[in-house]
Amino acid sequence: MSNAVAPGPESQRHSHEPIEHPYEDLGAVGALGAAAIDLMVGGRELYSVFVRTLYYVARGRREKGALVRQMYEMGNRSVFFLSVTMGFLGMILVYQSGLQAKRVVPDFTLLGATYLELLVRDFAASLGALMLATRVGAGIAAEIGSMVVTEQIDALRMCAADPIDFLIKPRFLASIIMTMMLIIWSGTVAFVAGAFTAYFAFDVPLQTFFNHQLVDYGDLTVGLTKCVAYGAAIPIVSGYCGLSTFGGSEGVGWATTRAVVNTSLTIIILNFFISGAGFLIFPG
Amino acid sequence: MAAHTSASPDRDKGPNALSSFLAGVGSSFLEIAETAGGMTILLGRVMARTVPPRVDSRELLKNLYKMGVKSLPIVAVTALFTGAIMVIQAATIVKRYGAEGLLGWGAGFGTLREIAPLLTALMISGRVGANNTAELGTMVVTEQLDALRVLAIDPISFLIAPRFISIVSTLFMMTLFADALALFGAAYTGEALLGVSPTTFYNGLTSGLLGFSDVATGLVKSIVFGFVIGLASCHFGLATTGGAPGVGRAVNSTVMASAAGVFVLDYLTSFALGG
Numbered sequence: 001m002s003n004a005v006a007p008g009p010e011s012q013r014h015s016h017e018p019i020e021h022p023y024e025d026l027g028a029v030g031a032l033g034a035a036a037i038d039l040m041v042g043g044r045e046l047y048s049v050f051v052r053t054l055y056y057v058a059r060g061r062r063e064k065g066a067l068v069r070q071m072y073e074m075g076n077r078s079v080f081f082l083s084v085t086m087g088f089l090g091m092i093l094v095y096q097s098g099l100q101a102k103r104v105v106p107d108f109t110l111l112g113a114t115y116l117e118l119l120v121r122d123f124a125a126s127l128g129a130l131m132l133a134t135r136v137g138a139g140i141a142a143e144i145g146s147m148v149v150t151e152q153i154d155a156l157r158m159c160a161a162d163p164i165d166f167l168i169k170p171r172f173l174a175s176i177i178m179t180m181m182l183i184i185w186s187g188t189v190a191f192v193a194g195a196f197t198a199y200f201a202f203d204v205p206l207q208t209f210f211n212h213q214l215v216d217y218g219d220l221t222v223g224l225t226k227c228v229a230y231g232a233a234i235p236i237v238s239g240y241c242g243l244s245t246f247g248g249s250e251g252v253g254w255a256t257t258r259a260v261v262n263t264s265l266t267i268i269i270l271n272f273f274i275s276g277a278g279f280l281i282f283p284g
Numbered sequence: 285m286a287a288h289t290s291a292s293p294d295r296d297k298g299p300n301a302l303s304s305f306l307a308g309v310g311s312s313f314l315e316i317a318e319t320a321g322g323m324t325i326l327l328g329r330v331m332a333r334t335v336p337p338r339v340d341s342r343e344l345l346k347n348l349y350k351m352g353v354k355s356l357p358i359v360a361v362t363a364l365f366t367g368a369i370m371v372i373q374a375a376t377i378v379k380r381y382g383a384e385g386l387l388g389w390g391a392g393f394g395t396l397r398e399i400a401p402l403l404t405a406l407m408i409s410g411r412v413g414a415n416n417t418a419e420l421g422t423m424v425v426t427e428q429l430d431a432l433r434v435l436a437i438d439p440i441s442f443l444i445a446p447r448f449i450s451i452v453s454t455l456f457m458m459t460l461f462a463d464a465l466a467l468f469g470a471a472y473t474g475e476a477l478l479g480v481s482p483t484t485f486y487n488g489l490t491s492g493l494l495g496f497s498d499v500a501t502g503l504v505k506s507i508v509f510g511f512v513i514g515l516a517s518c519h520f521g522l523a524t525t526g527g528a529p530g531v532g533r534a535v536n537s538t539v540m541a542s543a544a545g546v547f548v549l550d551y552l553t554s555f556a557l558g559g
Contacts, residue, residue: 080312081540085547092398092551100393103493104386114377122373130406134539138414142532149528249425249528253418256535260410261358268403272365275372279477283379 049164049240053172056165063170070174074136075182082186085131086124090190091197093123098202108202112209115194121219121278122226124187126271129230131186132179133263137238140171141259144242145252153243163243171235179231180224218282222274229270237263319541322523323515330445330518338438339445347450351412355458362407363400363462367469370395375478384480388488391470393498396463401502402550404462405509408455409542413517416447417538420521421531429522444518451517452510459506463499501557508553512545 026034094115101111144167147153153163198204238259245255333339370391378387420443423429432439467489471482517538524534 081544085544088547088551092547092554095551095554096394096398100390117376118373121376122369126369130403131543134406134410134543135536138532138536138539142529142536146529146532248422249531250418250422252528252532253421253535254415256532257410257414257418260414260535260539261407264407264410265358265361268362268365268369272369272372275369276477279372279375283376 045244046237046240049168049243050236052162052164053168053236056162056169057173060162060165060169063166066170067173070170071178073139074132074171074174075178078132078135078178078182079185081135082128082131082182083189086128086186086190087193089123089127090119090193093118093190094194094197095201098198098204102202108198108204109208110211110214111198111202111204112195113211113214116191116212117214117219119187119191119194120215120223122223122271122275124190125183125223125226125230126267128183128186129179129226129234129267130264132182132230133234133238133267134260136175137234137259137263138256140235140238141242141245141256142252144239145245145255148243148245148255149248149252164239168235168239168243171239172232175235176228176231179234180227183227216282218278222278222282225278226271226274229274230267233266233270234263237266319519323519326444326519326522327511327515329440330448333438333441333445334449338441339449340442343442343446344449347446348453351416351447351450352454352457355408355411355454356461358407358411359404359458359462360465362403363465364469366399366403366462367391367395367466367471368473370399370466371470371473371477375474378478378480384478385484385488385491387474387478387480388471388485389491389493390488391474391485392467392489392494395466395470396494396498396502398502398550398554400462400466401459401505401509402546404459405455405506405513405546406543408451408458409513409517409539409546412451412454413513413542414535414539416451416517417521417524417535418531420444420447420518421524421534424522424524425527425531444522448514448518451514452507455506455510455513456503459503463502501554504557505550505553508549509546512549513542516541516545 094111097115098108098111101108144153144163147167156163156166195206195209198209199206241255241259241262245251247254371387374387374390374394378384378390423443429439429443432442471485474480474485475482520534520538520541524530526533
C-alpha cells in the first residue's frame, strides 16, 4: 500500500489497489480466476467467523454489560433514523400503489390489507434491514477497523482474548434481538404512515385500511425468519469486513465501504432465497 | 445523523432528565441544520464551477470509470435479484386473482417507478458515496487538501466537482441498467415460479398500462438521489476530523445521511411528479 501523497493521477491509482484489485494485466481468464479465488477465500473466512461466533455464543466467557451496551448502541440509537426512513417509505409505498390501483380498479377496500401483507412478508424486514445495514454495519466496521489499525486487536490476542468472542459475539446477539424489535417497530411506523397517506390522498377510511385478514401464519413466519437471518448477517459480514482492515485511516474507510456494500448484497440475496422458499412452502 | 448526539443513558437519570432530553433534541436539530446548510453551500460552490466549466477533465474521466464502470457488477447482481424478489412478492397476489397477464404490469410498475431507482441509489451510496468519503476524508486527514491549496489548485474544481458530476451521472446510467436487468430477472423468475411465459410478461409491460412517464419518473428520481448522495459524500468527506476513527465516522455519517435523504426526497419527488 503506497502512501498516496498528492492526489495526482498516478499516485492515486496506486492507493486504491489493495481493495480494487485491478486485474488488467492478467487477461480475461486470469481476472475471472482471480476474482473467483478471492470470492472463495472471502467466503471461507466469512464462514469461519460465523462458526466461531456460534461456538463462542455457546461456550465463550460472559462479559457483564457488553450485550446491554451493544443493544443500546444498535437499538436505541437507530430508532430515530429507522422511524424517519421507514415512515417515509410507508407513505411512498401506499401513495404509489394507490396510483397503481386507481389505473386498473378504482377500489381501495383491500389496499390496506394487501399493503399489510406485503409489509409483514417482505418490505418491513428487507428495507428496514437495508437501513440497519448502513447504520449498524458501517458503525461496526468503522469501530473494529479502527481497532485493527491502531493494533488494539493484536493487543486483545496478546491477552488471550479472541476478538470474535470479545467483539463480534456481543454484537451478534445484540443485533439479532434488536433487529427483530426495530423491524417490528418500524413496520408499525410504516403501516401507520401508510394509513394516514391513504386517508388524506385517496380518502380511504382508517377502519377500512386497518385490515389484517390477508396476513396468515405463513406471512408471519417468513417475515420473522427474515428478521433473524438479517440480524445475524449484519454483524457477521460487517465484523468480518472490519477485522480484515489493513492500512491506516484509508483502510478504515475502505473497510466501512465494503461492509455497507457486502451487507446490503447479503440482505438482498438472503431475501431472494427466503422469499422463494416461503413462496414454495406457503403458497397462496 | 441525529443519533450521535442523543443523551447517554446515565445522563437521562436524575432530576435533569427533561432538560437533558431537550438539550439532546435541540443539538440534534442544530446538527441536522448545520449539515443541510453545509451541503447547500457546497452545492452552490460546485454549481459555480460548472458555468463556465472549470472542472478537471482527467479527474472527471477517471472518476467516471472508477465509479461507473466498476459498479456495474454490484448493480447487475442487485437488479437481477430485485426483479426476482418483486415477482415472488407479486406471485401470491397474481395467483389469488388468477391475473397472470397483469404480472408484467404489476412488477414493472413497482420496479420502474420505485424499487429499481431506490435500491440502485442505496447500493451506489454504499459503493461509491462511501468510497468517495473515505478517499476525501483520508486526503483531509493527511493534509493533502491543504497541500493543494498551497499549490494554488482549487480543491473544489479539482476534486469535488468531478466527483459530484461523476456520482450524479453514474447513478442515472446505473438506474437505466437496473431497470432493464430487473425486468429481465423478473420475466424469467415469473416463468420459473408461476409458469408465466416471458412473452406474456413483456406484453403486460407494453400493453398500454405503463407509459414513458413511469420510466421517466424513476429516472428523475435517480438524478435527485444522485444529488443527495454526491453532496452528502463530499460534504462529510471534507468535514472529516481526527485520524483513522474520524474517517470511519465520516463514512458512517455519509451512508446514513444519504439513506435518510434518499427516502425523504423519494417521497417528495413522488408527490411532486404525481400520477
